[in-house]
Amino acid sequence: MRESRVLVNSSAGRKPLLHIVRSSERDPGEKEAWNGKQSYGRNESAFAEGEGQVAKDKVSGLSPMYLTRVQQRCTMFLFPFALFAPSLPPPSSPILLFFALNFVMASRALVVDNGASTVKFGFADDDLPYLSLPNNITRSKAERRSFVGDQISTCKDFSGLYYRLPFEKGLLTDWDVEKQIWDRLFTGKIVPCDPSSTTLLISEPVLNLSNIAATxxxxxxxxxxxxxxxxxxxxxxxxYNEIPRLYGQRMGSGKKRVDCAVIVDSGYSFTHIVPFWKGKPILVGIRRINVGGKLLTNHLKEIISFRYWNMMDETHLVNEVKEACCYISNNFWDELDICKKSPRSNKILQHYVLPDYSTQQRGYVKGKPKNKVSSKKGASSTNMDIDGEENQEHGEDRESEDEPENLSESDGSSDEDLDGANDEEQILPMNNERFTVPEILFNPSDIGMDQAGIPEAIVDAISSCDEEIQGMLYANVVLVGGNAKLPGFRKRVAHDLRQLVPSEYEVRVGIDEEYENCVNAPRKICDHDWKPYLIYCLRSPLYLGFYSSPLGYAWQGGKRLASMEEFASDFKNRVVTRAEYLETGSALCESRFRSGV
Structure with missing residues (x-):
């Protein structure tokens, strides 16, 4: 039996860490995914000097994406020395990887946003975006096997997938499923994480139950x-994120974070409205709407199955259709009238080409540019323009793209597209379904739910707070979560809020969409050529996240909390050590985390 070993130098006072991944532990699908990706997987180098540490086959147990991160750390670290010593070994050499691994596995903080649909994670001191993996176990009927989390990337037929979700109605209830996913994340199968020298910051549901929190x-x-x-x-x-940046401002001097804000978290299971004062949640103002991305996908499945084909078992495909076609309407009744017109004059109508999972693995909207590459991210997908230089501006200038005319002209399909379509293609027409399904977020009564929409819930939440701070709350409404990525979401919330809020209050609604294009985002931060890295990520089991996006906004805030010196005391006061837990149990965790929700 072949073993992969990584020994880490213990000269810095740390315990030596031995990471062993047996090749027999990987299932056949995972082995196939790794073939051709391990650039450094069979290195038999040994180091004669040092403290007798041996690196045998040192990196075959690590994720290919994380090896790329290690190489980039080597490059950035050695760049100043390369000016004086051009003959330094390349970043891919075993000795540099050895010291880079020794560096990245030091005592660090791992930030995990454990969502109901995807797990966003990354180390606090990394300069790269978060990584994410699906938070579920998927069973494929065609391949007759199960995929845990990121293993779904090895699936060849996405038809009729069966999902086992750890979260039920927004609460973590199936710990057997969650533990299998955490095992891949926390035991070195994805990132080189040594729990004995790592501090974990993890998210939990809003108003979490005490027995679940103890688990x-x-x-x-x-x-x-x-x-x-x-x-x-x-x-x-x-x-803890930099909220003033959403409104084109900077944080005031001497201030670590804003004192007052309303976070609207529209995720997979629910939509929560949580007002904050001085960084602490106002419990009496928390509101929940039982509408999330899961409900929207299920409702779209019912509509498509009733009007066209039976797709009740095609959750994966319908979710992709939702993300590719749906948007938030700002003129609902006018656009409903447009949908009644003939296809030639209907600018809202789109035609989605369904995949056959033999020659075509992913569906697409007819008429969209072909240089778009889609990368599935659990409950959300990210369109990456690998070749393009498509810069989208931040702020009010971009809102014009949310109008139906612009959406239809760029994404819609015409009669000419259908005339040239392949006879073997199955085309799904998407007409008023594009905006009537997301409309449930603003009018749950459309499907018989006796609940208020997002704007009304925001007003109700703020009205329950002290009158002295209501003006500040209305001026700092922040939209986060996967549903906030729907085109037109921010504009619709701002428009409806303005109609409900008294005129003496200023209404500002912010959404983190500065880096809408994932390829252009890193280029604004560093000068490295990220194209090969991003293309490589598309073929890896992990998915690269945005530097800034509504989906990763919470994770980015957690990263700031765990890494910035301004929050060092706040983070230290919240952390419970293992020794403290073994002495006092969960009671200490409950009291120390009480300031959270």
Whole structure:
């Protein structure tokens, strides 16, 4: 049996870490996914000097994406020395990888946004975007096997997938499923994480139940043995982000974060409205709407199955259709009239070409540019323009793209497209379904739910707070979560809020969409050529996230909390060490995390 070993230098006072991944532990699908990707997987180099440390086949147990990160760290670290010593070995050499691994596996903070649909994660001191993997176990009828989390990338037939979800109605209930996913994340199968020298910051549901919270504590300390740990809700993590930037402003001098804001978290299971004052949630103002991305996908499945074909078992495909075609309407009744026109004059009508999973693995909208490459991200997909230089401006200038005319002209399809279509293609027409399904977020009564929409819930939440701070809350409404990525979402919330809020209050609604194009985002931050890296990510089991997006906004806030010196005292006061937990149990966690939701 062949073993892959990584020994880390212990000269810095750390315990030596031995990471062993047996090749027999990987299932056949995962082995196939790894073939051709391990550039450094069979290196038999040994180091004669040092403290007798041997690196045998040192990196075959690590994710290919993370090896890319290690190489980039080597490049950035050695760049100043390369000016004086051009003959330094390349970043891919075993000795540099050895010291880079020794560096990245030091005592660090791992930030995890454990959502109901996807798990966003990354180390706090990394300069790269978050990574994400699906938070579910998927069963394929065609291949007769199960895929845990990121293993779904090895699936060849996405038809009729059956999902086992750890979250039910927004709460973590199936710990058997969640533990299998965490095992891949926390035991070195994806990133080189040594729990004994790592502090974990993880998100939990809003108003989490005490018995579920205690299970979090038990698994983190007793099962995985993390050095330190803290948990908080995703809206509270978002509060540590740089909120004034959403409105084109900068943080005031001497201020670490805004004092007052309303976080609207529209995710997979629910939509939560959480007002904050001085960084702490106002519990009496928390509101929940039982509408999320899962409900929208299920409703779209019912509509398509009733009007066209039976797609009740095609959750994966319908979710892709939703993300590719749906948007938030700002003129609902006018656009409904447009949908009644003939296809030639109907600018809203789109035609989605369904995949056959033999020659075509992914569907697409007819008429869209072919240089768009889609990367599936669990409950959301990211369109990456690999070749294009498509810069989308931030702010009011971009809102014109949310109008139906512009959406239809760029994304819609015409009669000419259908005339040239392949006879073997199955085409799904998307007409008023494009905006009537997301309309449930604003009018749940459309499907018989006796609940208010998002704008009304925001007003109700703020009205329950002290009158002295209501003006500040209306001026800092932040939209996060996967549903906030729907085109037109921010403009619709701002428009409806303005009609409901008294005129003496200023209404500002912010959404993190500065880096709408994932390829252009890193180029604004560093000078490295990221194209090959992003193309490589599309073929890897992990998915590269945005630097800035509503989906990763909470994770980005958690990263700031765990990495910035301004928040060092706040983070330290929240962390419970393993020694403290073993002495006092979950009671200490409950009291120390009480400031969270």
């Amino acid at each position: 979090y504590d038990q698994l983190v300390f007793e099962e995985y043995g993390f050095q330190g740990y803290t948990r908080m809700s995703a809206p509270q993590m978002a509060m």
